[in-house]
Amino acid sequence: ANLEKGSVKWASPSNIALVKYWGKKKNQIPENPSISFTLSECKTITEVTFSKKENANFSFDVIFEGENNEAFKPKIQTFFERIEVYMPFLRDYHFKIETSNTFPHSSGIASSASGMSALALCLMSIEQELSSSKIEKPYFNQKASFLARLGSGSACRSIEGELVVWGQNESTDSSDLYGVKYEGEIHSNFKNYQDTILLVDKGEKQVSSTVGHNLMYGHPFAEERFKQAHTNLDVLKNALTMGDFKTFISVVESEALTLHAMMMTSNPYFILMKPNTLQIINKIWEYRKQTASNVCFTLDAGANVHVLYPKSETNSVLQFIKTELVEYCQNQHFICDQIGFGANQI
Numbered sequence: 115a116n117l118e119k120g121s122v123k124w125a126s127p128s129n130i131a132l133v134k135y136w137g138k139k140k141n142q143i144p145e146n147p148s149i150s151f152t153l154s155e156c157k158t159i160t161e162v163t164f165s166k167k168e169n170a171n172f173s174f175d176v177i178f179e180g181e182n183n184e185a186f187k188p189k190i191q192t193f194f195e196r197i198e199v200y201m202p203f204l205r206d207y208h209f210k211i212e213t214s215n216t217f218p219h220s221s222g223i224a225s226s227a228s229g230m231s232a233l234a235l236c237l238m239s240i241e242q243e244l245s246s247s248k249i250e251k252p253y254f255n256q257k258a259s260f261l262a263r264l265g266s267g268s269a270c271r272s273i274e275g276e277l278v279v280w281g282q283n284e285s286t287d288s289s290d291l292y293g294v295k296y297e298g299e300i301h302s303n304f305k306n307y308q309d310t311i312l313l314v315d316k317g318e319k320q321v322s323s324t325v326g327h328n329l330m331y332g333h334p335f336a337e338e339r340f341k342q343a344h345t346n347l348d349v350l351k352n353a354l355t356m357g358d359f360k361t362f363i364s365v366v367e368s369e370a371l372t373l374h375a376m377m378m379t380s381n382p383y384f385i386l387m388k389p390n391t392l393q394i395i396n397k398i399w400e401y402r403k404q405t406a407s408n409v410c411f412t413l414d415a416g417a418n419v420h421v422l423y424p425k426s427e428t429n430s431v432l433q434f435i436k437t438e439l440v441e442y443c444q445n446q447h448f449i450c451d452q453i454g455f456g457a458n459q460i
């Protein structure tokens with residue numbers, strides 16, 4: 115259809131990697147496979163209103179949480195340039211992009227995964243509205259993930275749930291070009307897994323992920339790290355099938371520390387953890403020793419701590435967090451989330 119105008123709206127979640135993506139080749143191709151839990155509560159909600167225009171430039175406005183936002187524009191401009199070949203209608207319309215997050219602004223929670231996936235999904239819906247034939251759901255999701263990857267690598271893992279793999283791996287049905295829902299068997303131990311995010315530092319990221327990925331070029335440990343991610347993915351998959359908490363914990367915590375180890379050993383080097391990050395990690399280890407708990411932590415490229423635990427432990431772990439860990443959070447702030455099922459059209 116040759117529409118004059120219309121509007122589409124999507125809510126898309128954030129995700130937390132268990133095996134980390136850190137290092138990329140040209141065109142947002144990952145150096146190693148990664149796997150993530152899709153989150154449920156931490157989402158970006160984006161509405162795109164499109165209206166036909168005459169000139170051939172990209173034209174869009176960004177309204178973030180009700181206010182005109184110039185800061186996001188360069189990233190979206192780059193995104194449009196990258197995806198133009200796959201979305202030929204981009205120059206024919208003006209786009210009003212209205213977007214907001216369910217989690218607090220500048221909480222240190224990365225919004226690039228939820229934000230870029232929400233935008234990619236909106237563009238797919240527009241493509242659908244302009245097309246005369248129905249785009250089937252598997253292809254719709256695959257292409258949305260493909261586009262999201264070109265916005266922000268990890269965003270390709272936010273379209274579906276509950277676990278998503280991205281990056282080629284010998285023993286997994288996956289691709290470097292888009293994320294795919296993990297179809298392996300998942301033991302009931304890992305259903306409805308909980309993620310409570312402890313906000314240790316809400317400041318701007320010290321190192322953007324673009325800079326971070328680039329630090330893996332010529333990094334002395336890069337090749338070993340990329341190999342290790344393949345092994346860790348295989349080990350983790352087996353743990354997910356068997357319901358093996360012990361192995362799950364050792365892979366997930368090691369992956370988090372390895373991500374930070376890569377930053378600490380790059381040139382230039384960075385320490386993205388804060389003293390309180392280490393306090394929390396030590397408290398979690400103590401708690402695990404003293405109880406039969408299977409709680410563990412993971413980290414993004416920042417100081418905040420994701421506390422992961424089985425649903426059955428919710429009461430006790432929340433009690434532990436409230437009595438022993440909140441003191442290490444900025445303004446006692448933490449966010450309760452859990453595994454989710456992916457994006458939704460609104």
Ligand code: PMV
Nearest residue numbers: 131134135266267268323415
């Ligand atoms: O999607 P990017 O380019 O912002 O990279 C994010 C990488 C990590 O969040 C640190 C790890 C991951 O796999 O999500």
